[in-house]
Amino acid sequence: FAYFYGEPRWVRSPPMLLTYAFSPGNVIDYVSLEDVTTAFQRAFSRWSAVIPVNFTEAEGYSSADIKIGWYSGDHGDGEAFDGVLGVLAHAFSPENGRFHLDAAERWAVDFTAEKSKVAVDLESVATHEIGHVLGLAHSTVKEAIMYPSLSPRTKKVDLRRDDVVGIQALYGSNPNYRYNARLESDMSSGRG
């Protein structure tokens, strides 16, 4: 695992609660807002299961800690999107909170319903980008959520030991977190 320079992280009084919201004018229309919200709730819950940080949807976009939106091409942050495939999304280090997805991709929440061969799993990308929002940079471990690439029509949503160790070093462990031996074997195979 790796961190951004200076190991930035969100600083809040415990219990830490971060809010998120979707940009009202920058959403996709072929996936229902309910399905989008569900995918993000699952992605956030994976991180909150291992660290003492909770996430909840904000009442208003402007006041949210994490601002999520779909954008095309040059959208003003110096990191232009490039059309179908290539770059899928990006997010900024703590405590910036910006989380941008490429509107040119075909985002999917269910591959049985979405037949496009270039469909990208929204929950997988959301889980990865939340890692950046929280302070993790890219990992060299292929199985880790924080590995930088993801093939189309691939679902990769479970945190691996590399992700868990990295994020817990920043925020501590969720007291309810239980060690999963399966993560250890994943780490071993990653090293191999």
Added chain:
Amino acid sequence: SDYPDSSTQLIVDVLPNNTWHSLMRFLDAGKGNRVDGMAELKRYFRRFGYLSVPLENNSFNDFFDDEFEAALRSYQKNLGLSETGKLDHDTMTVIVSPRCGVSDFPGAGGNHALKTTRH
């Protein structure tokens, strides 16, 4: 073994101007080679933090030079690939795969942070 795997073929299918055949011209290129289009690959490496902007002319050339080889080895190490220093099949397959836009060394060109601390 040179035939692309399914994920690479998928990308080729939707990027007709960037076919696997066209990418094959880079396959196994090594230091000292000059390959048309290498500058584009250098821009890719620049975007993700492995190369800095060239001082002369502010543009990349098509030569596989020492700097590109070092960048390639760093890329291979960071992406869990064999450090061959060549544009082998596994490396090209990863290069054409979709990915996150955050630099692997944030700050080398991006504005996310200055650099990473790796553990």
